[in-house]
Amino acid sequence: MALAPVIAATGCAVRTAAPAAATRPLPVPPLAAPVVGADGVRRFTLRAQQGGTEMVRGTRTPTWGYSGDVLGPTLRARRGERVAVTVTNALPEATSVHWHGMHVPARFDGGPHQMIAPGATWSPEWTIQQPAATLWYHPHPHGATEKHVQRGLSGFFLIDDEDTDALDLPHDYGVDDIPLVVQDRRFTAGGALDESDPTDVGLLGDTIVTNGIAGAHFTVTTQRVRLRVLNGSSGRLYRLALADGRGFDLIGTDGGLLPEPVRLTDIQLSPGERAEIVVTMSPGKNVTVRSLPITERAGIDRAREFGFDDAFDILVLRAAETLRPAPALPATLIPLLPLVAPDSAPNxxxxxxxxxxxxxxxxxxxxxxxxxxxxxxxxxxxxxxxxxxxxxxxxxxxxxxxxxxxxxxxxxxxxxxxxxxxxxxxxxxxxxxxxxxxxxxxxxxxxxxxxxxxxxxxxxxxxxxxxxxxxxxxxxxxxxx
CATH class of the missing domain: 2.60.40.420 (Cupredoxins -  blue copper proteins)
Known part of the structure; x- marks a missing residue:
């Protein structure tokens, strides 16, 4: 099918791929292989390095990645575990690694006070003291975070615990439990990342890359699939929906699972936000995950310039002819006890x-x-x-x-x-x-x-x-x- 033009924030025609154009299998970030020593510490290794990636088919773009050409492996640990990460900086400039969403000692937070010089190594270590959630890691150098993330530095950090183990949710990583980082990119005529002329919200791109590539599809083999969606863009908002208008179930947000599934037809994510959604599939039927124009725009004076009018196809879910049955979602998930009374005065x-x-x-x-x-x-x-x-x-x-x-x-x-x-x-x-x-x-x-x-x-x-x-x-x- 032909590509559908949409007018972008930049005034250029954004070409959003129709389902038939999603010809590239979705890369699923590999699970990092930790070493667990006799002391019980789960040890990971990351290397920030330069590489090259076909974000767009046929064009190799210089990128940065953690232990690879772009993005990074998924780190996974359990509540109560001690984890250690050895981070080596093989880049030509200083960077850092921030554990976004992690309850972590400040000296290991990875913000702009924990910079890693070229050739140096940083070795944070902490105990996981929070419930199961979809977190992520990314650079946080003061004044240069946008470009470091744009070049490809980010990855998932998943936390598990006994409470979520007991719930009958999709949990087979890479099969029915899929991390998705959604990002926008702009390219020069030569195929390099275009880091010039940011708008007031930053570097808005006219090409969507999902897990590092444009035009992605994923073959679903189960009746239900859990998508852990991260808005990994620097300035763009997404309003995610299924192109045929069907609903999906929201089961978790940034900090963990909700008290109960919430049935939605769309969800908006700003940069850094995450959502865990469950999509129910039918054998042999495809559905496209799409970003729709942002409708909540009261008070925004330049909605088009900020990308609010744009629409993009994110990922095509292709259902196999036979799907493995899945149980219904639990009616209740993880209880949430209020921290304060609704009328508490602000500090x-x-x-x-x-x-x-x-x-x-x-x-x-x-x-x-x-x-x-x-x-x-x-x-x-x-x-x-x-x-x-x-x-x-x-x-x-x-x-x-x-x-x-x-x-x-x-x-x-x-x-x-x-x-x-x-x-x-x-x-x-x-x-x-x-x-x-x-x-x-x-x-x-x-x-x-x-x-x-x-x-x-x-x-x-x-x-x-x-x-x-x-x-x-x-x-x-x-x-x-």
Missing amino acids: RSFDLQWFMINNRRMDMNRIDMTIPLGATEVWTVRNKDNWPHNFHVHDVRFQIVAVDGNPPPPALSGWKDTVYTEPYRTYTLAMRFTDHADPTFPYMYHCHLLHHEDQGMMGQFLVLAPGQQPAPMDMSAMGHG
């Missing part, structure tokens, strides 16, 4: 505007706030801009208590670590700071549109135990060379 407020939070840009040597270890806090976040923004907090999961004083919609009713903030609406978030205190190394909070983050739309905080005082900031001692 802090954050205004998002331009490239600032609370009228300040990021300063690597400034601590914006300190939080007592063990505190449960309520934050209000408001996008006062006419641009799209979102809000991500390191180390913690949060519950969305309210949106403009009202209960959140079902898709936002579970644990989150990143939330899209529509202009002029107030998001009330509750979170708890446990286990890890450090007077020296901070955590970040920021807009996860990576261009905004790079421009300084970020702040940092310390979690302090009783009696601790912030240590003087000394950036010269915080790299790994």
